[in-house]
Amino acid sequence: MLDLRYIRENAGAVKKNCADRGVEADVDLVVGLADRRSALLQELEGLRARQNQLAKAVGKERDEGARARLIEESRELKERIPELEEELHRVEERLTEEQLKIPNLTHPEAPIGKDDSENVEIRRWGEPKEFGFEPKDHVELGEALGIIDFDAGAKTTGSKFYFLRGDAVLLELGLVRFALDLLSGRGYELAMTPDLARDRMLLGTGFVPRGPETQIYSVEDTDLSLIATAEITLAGQLADEIVEEGSLPRRFAGLSHCFRTEAGAHGRASRGLYRVHQFTKVEMFAFTTPEQSEEMHREMLGIEEEIFRTLEIPYRVVDICTGDLGAAAYRKYDVEAWMPGRRDYGEVTSTSNTTDYQARRLGIRYRPEGGRPRLLHTLNGTAIAVSRTMIALLENHQREDGSVVLPEALVPYVGREVLGPPHR
RNA sequence: GGAGGAGUGGCCGAGCGGCCGAAGGCGGCACCCUGCUAAGGUGUUAUACCUCUAACAGGGGUAUCGAGGGUUCGAAUCCCUCCUCCUCCGCCA
16 A cells, blocks of 8 residues: 555656556546545544533533533534544545555566566576476376375365375475575574464455455455465564564564465466465565665575575576566566476566555554654565475476486485385 | 453553543653763653644644444443453363
């Protein structure tokens, strides 16, 4: 959410930003509603001031007649005030609804573009490996090894769900522990968060919990949804709080399951583990001062790259263009790993600087030394999204016989050098 | 799930239906004093929004004492619902 005053005073710039991002938001409507709200508020506050005045006067008035007159006027106000309040409430509800559609501002250096085809590659690491044989994709590899079972997932739960078996279980746990160890050493507080969160936390972080275009599973008859990422709970943990400046930056490494309906995503490149409804992820999250956030963003991207270099997986880094930023991001970088099964790079991590966009909605502020509270900045980045990392790992490190050699750094975490069929 | 208790400012903690945005303490800030340090003294210190104004300086106003309703001329204070936390019992991984 953007600051209402900023929107009113910079309607032109906000409109241009919406256009750059390809977002349909009615800025004029927001401004109109904001004006209406101000007018109502002024009228209402005037009446309330009179009401308070009267109440105070009644307490002091000794003359019975005068007292009765004061109470009479007060009773009249008591009728009118709720009517205005109701109208104000309606206007504010509508205003918030429209205001939420307006995306965050954009970093001046973010590339302008309409969709992911206009994202800008900024660097590459590693060369796609030449196999001396026809490489298989992770679905073939996983099923042949008996370690990824889509049929069982589909039977018990539905398509795009899966069982991990045998060495894949150890691989998931090893990847998670590998990431946690690395982040713990970089000053990230380890956290396992709830896998569900209140709708307010989803809205606050820029997700749409319910409705036709939602990507979120919500629980009926409650205000809870399954989280799409621990970003939601990690951001929400400080909702409505004011933290001391000295405690910033504050870094978290959050482990959670992630749930996504992926509505409308069928038919696209989504074979196997690439686009699933549930996966495990270690997420980086940070609260910073406005001055610290760009540096923190670079730090997160650096860690993401380091992880994939350590896993010996070729990747490229992409600067996400305006049309592909989503609502909350001011700037976003993706790391895309080489996936031999696709003969292409595929997104494995994403890191965003959301500036004060989430903090405003969630009410998270910090107190500068001796100053008034200011909104802080929030950032997030993927350390390891297990499912997609598993794709890259299996496909890049496969051998002709269908077994998979683990990168050295992972061996102690998985307890194996080679992934093979489960023990019978 | 059952029975009790509690939710107040950055933190702790008072609070008779009107004089309470709220005592007191801690912490913070400013100044004073003490040759350093420690201690002490005085003052100050919630947030958002509206409005006057050249003003992010001041003045005025509204709201906020877990949330939402209600009673009342008037609610932190009374009533209802919900949420959260604590204690005890039951159940359970």
